[in-house]
Amino acid sequence: MEQKTKVYAEEGKQDLFITREFDLPLPLLFKAYEDADLVEQWMGTKVLQLESKTQGSYRFETTDPKGNALTFRGVIHEFIPNKRIVRTFEMEKMPFGVQLELYAFEEVGGGKSKLEQHVIYQSVAHRDENLKWPFKQGLNGAHNRIQKILSNETK
Amino acid sequence: MKTRRDVFQALADPTRRAIIALLAASSMTPTAIAENFDSSRQTISKHLQILAECALLSPEQKGREIHYRLNPEGMKEVADFIEPFRVFWDDRFNKLESLMKKHQSKP
Numbered sequence: 001m002e003q004k005t006k007v008y009a010e011e012g013k014q015d016l017f018i019t020r021e022f023d024l025p026l027p028l029l030f031k032a033y034e035d036a037d038l039v040e041q042w043m044g045t046k047v048l049q050l051e052s053k054t055q056g057s058y059r060f061e062t063t064d065p066k067g068n069a070l071t072f073r074g075v076i077h078e079f080i081p082n083k084r085i086v087r088t089f090e091m092e093k094m095p096f097g098v099q100l101e102l103y104a105f106e107e108v109g110g111g112k113s114k115l116e117q118h119v120i121y122q123s124v125a126h127r128d129e130n131l132k133w134p135f136k137q138g139l140n141g142a143h144n145r146i147q148k149i150l151s152n153e154t155k
Numbered sequence: 156m157k158t159r160r161d162v163f164q165a166l167a168d169p170t171r172r173a174i175i176a177l178l179a180a181s182s183m184t185p186t187a188i189a190e191n192f193d194s195s196r197q198t199i200s201k202h203l204q205i206l207a208e209c210a211l212l213s214p215e216q217k218g219r220e221i222h223y224r225l226n227p228e229g230m231k232e233v234a235d236f237i238e239p240f241r242v243f244w245d246d247r248f249n250k251l252e253s254l255m256k257k258h259q260s261k262p
Contacts, residue, residue: 005245007237010167018241020248028255038258042251115248131240 009131014124016131018117026113030082030105054079058087070094074101096130097122162209162229170194171202175211175225182215182224 009016022029032038036047045062048071059073074088083105090098102118121127165171170192177183177191189199203223206212210229215222 003241003245005241005248007241007244008166008172009237010164011162013167018244020244022248022252022255024252024255024259028259029251031258032251032255038254042254043247044250131237 009127012124014122014127015118015120016127018119019114020117021108021112021114023111024113025111026082026105026107029113029115033085033103034081051076052079074098097126099126099130162211165205165209165211168202170199171206174199174202174206175230178212178223178225182222184220184222188223 005020007018034052036050040047045060048059048061050058056076061069061071063069071092076087078086085103087101088098089101100120104116106114108114189196210226212223213226
């Protein structure tokens with residue numbers, strides 16, 4: 001089975017690409033990024049602030065498996081409905097650095113749409129730290145999710 | 156880890172990723188592969204050479220022809236490194252997709 005979500009991370013570079021095709025019409029996919037209530041639901045975060053417009057900004061809060069609150073925020077450099085979002089992203093009080101995120105939304109026909117997420121980190125080291133982050137969540141995080149996905153697929 | 160660096164460089168190119176996607180279905184001769192692209196036969200040969208060098212593809216002699224096939228071991232090395240990160244995003248996107256499907260069907 002072909003994977004729906006793909007990650008391209010070239011060794012020695014400070015950026016990466018995440019692509020995904022959705023079984024959703026383009027306006028519906030975009031809405032999931034625009035609307036605070038919907039963002040809260042699929043990202044599993046509390047939306048403290050979300051101003052979806054060019055020169056807008058956002059601030060989200062999430063709770064890690066140990067119960068600690070993590071906040072992250074950024075400014076929205078460009079916001080073009082159904083097409084493009086360019087924003088910064090930074091976890092507050094964490095050593096991951098700030099990153100620039102370019103989201104390209106595209107209609108692919110047949111009621112489907114595609115998202116390409118280009119993420120540029122401060123340095124190669126910052127990118128690799130971010131790539132390894134799901135590993136560090138250990139058994140409570142990524143592995144459980146892998147298990148869950150695998151067991152769903154074999155059903 | 157020289158091999159890993161080469162693998163990532165090999166996959167950074169969109170034509171090479173397309174070749175891999177093409178060969179996922181079945182092994183093919185260089186001529187048959189090149190027919191799927193606008194690039195010259197020479198350009199495709201160069202791409203095949205790079206993919207073979209980092210063990211993503213293996214050439215196989217079949218009679219008088221060479222066929223290229225995907226090397227699952229080479230692909231596995233790439234997958235192992237990025238997999239938890241990919242699964243993290245896949246999980247999120249799956250949630251987005253199912254949420255928006257429900258949202259769509261609401262009157």
